[in-house]
Amino acid sequence: MTGITRSNAADFGPIVTVQTPTGARDIDIYTDEGFSVLSHLWTRSGWQHKSSYELVWMGIPIIQLPEDILMMQELIWRVRPDVIIESGVAHGGALILYASLLDAIGKGHVVGVDIEIRKYNRLAIEAHPMSKRISLIEGDSVGDDVLARVHAEIPSGATVMVALDSNHTRDHVAAELERYAPLVTPGSYCVVFDSVMTMVSDAPGAGENWQSDNPLEAVSDFLAAHHEFEVDHALNRLEVTYCQSGFLRRLETDAE
Numbered sequence: 124m125t126g127i128t129r130s131n132a133a134d135f136g137p138i139v140t141v142q143t144p145t146g147a148r149d150i151d152i153y154t155d156e157g158f159s160v161l162s163h164l165w166t167r168s169g170w171q172h173k174s175s176y177e178l179v180w181m182g183i184p185i186i187q188l189p190e191d192i193l194m195m196q197e198l199i200w201r202v203r204p205d206v207i208i209e210s211g212v213a214h215g216g217a218l219i220l221y222a223s224l225l226d227a228i229g230k231g232h233v234v235g236v237d238i239e240i241r242k243y244n245r246l247a248i249e250a251h252p253m254s255k256r257i258s259l260i261e262g263d264s265v266g267d268d269v270l271a272r273v274h275a276e277i278p279s280g281a282t283v284m285v286a287l288d289s290n291h292t293r294d295h296v297a298a299e300l301e302r303y304a305p306l307v308t309p310g311s312y313c314v315v316f317d318s319v320m321t322m323v324s325d326a327p328g329a330g331e332n333w334q335s336d337n338p339l340e341a342v343s344d345f346l347a348a349h350h351e352f353e354v355d356h357a358l359n360r361l362e363v364t365y366c367q368s369g370f371l372r373r374l375e376t377d378a379e
Contacts (some may be wrong), residue, residue, distance in 0.1 A: 144255055162362035163322070169328045170319060175365070178216070181223055183247060185216025187316075190361040192220065195314070198284075198358065198370070199224045202311050205231045205281035208273060210264040211289030211316075212237035215248040221286075222253035231342070232256045234276045236264045237289065264289055265298045273306075283307045287338070288316035296341035304345070304352065307373045313352065314341050314371040342368060 137152050141160055150157045167189075169175070175186050185192070199207070199221060207221045212235040216311055225231035233256060235248075240261045248254060262269040275285060285303045287296060296315060304313045320337035323329050330336075346352060351374050358370035 137239040141142065159362060166363050166365075167323050167326060168318060169363075170323045170365070171328055180216045180220045181251070181253065183216040183219045183251065184214040184222055186213055186321065187217060187220075188363060188365055190363045191316075191366055194358045194361070194364070194366075194370070195220065195286075198225060198312060199230070199312070202284060203228055203230075204308075204311060205283040206277050206290060207231070207233045207284045207286065207305065208236065208276075208303060209233060209286040209288060210236045210303070211287070212248075212259070213288075213332055214244050215251075217286070217288065218248060218257050219251055219253050225256055226253060232258060232276075234260060234273060235259045236260045236262070236269060236273065238263050242378050265295070266367040270302055273303075277306065282311055284311045285314065287313065291320060291338050293336045293338070293340045293344075294340040297373045300341060300345045304349065304371070304373075309373050310376045311373055312355070313371045313373070314366060315371065316366055318342060318367045318369045319365040339368060342371070346371070 128362070138149050139152060140147055141148050150160050152158070169195055175188050176184070178185050178187065178189065178192070180192070207225070209221065212218060215235070218233050218235045221233045224275065225233065225267035235257060238261070245259065247257065248257060260269055260272050264286060283306050285307050287299050289295070294337055300313070300315070307313045315338050318337065320333045321339050324333035346354070352371045353374065354368045355370045357370045360369060
């Protein structure tokens with residue numbers, strides 16, 4: 124193909140009509156409100172169209188939004204953790220992302236935990252140049268044996284970050300938060316992925332009861348009981364995210 128794709132302002136007007144609980148409203152896309160509304164709708168539409176499945180990091184598929192990838196990059200560069208623990212391996216792209224950032228920093232390793240690490244995903248991860256900074260643990264992320272192996276990967280005095288991206292039910296995320304959040308060192312983060320489920324609970328591809336059975340409810344319950352953590356809303360400033368209210372920072376001094 125030699126032709127170019129050209130979009131023009133004249134293709135669509137800057138005023139869009141949206142349905143709200145109080146009725147239809149006209150929104151100007153160039154206002155702050157318009158940006159927030161379009162970000163919300165784009166996130167939902169993109170989820171249904173599986174836009175996050177289109178991305179690859181250093182040759183390995185990574186099922187994350189570009190905006191969340193950038194925020195994780197920013198977070199890892201700022202915190203400079205010694206250990207990043209991720210539950211939920213999938214193809215391994217996020218492990219490679221985190222390992223490549225640690226490699227640029229010049230220290231640290233990533234621990235990937237999943238109840239099943241498929242053969243060809245494992246082979247691709249282990250053959251990757253960043254595998255030197257990755258350890259894989261197969262098993263139930265909330266099982267005592269797996270937790271013992273995770274603890275063994277954390278050197279004394281290490282700065283630890285956690286990313287939870289495995290089974291996204293409220294109960295499982297709650298169980299992971301209770302077990303993995305205590306590993307997070309003060310000033311570091313526990314990042315909970317896929318709180319977007321409540322936003323897309325009406326989508327054709329959504330699961331049953333997603334409005335109430337989702338990671339965001341687990342985060343809400345956890346924060347009510349653990350005042351040593353707070354939501355860092357600055358990491359949601361791009362507004363398009365699958366981690367709404369999911370960047371949880373551990374306070375430098377734990378709250379009573």
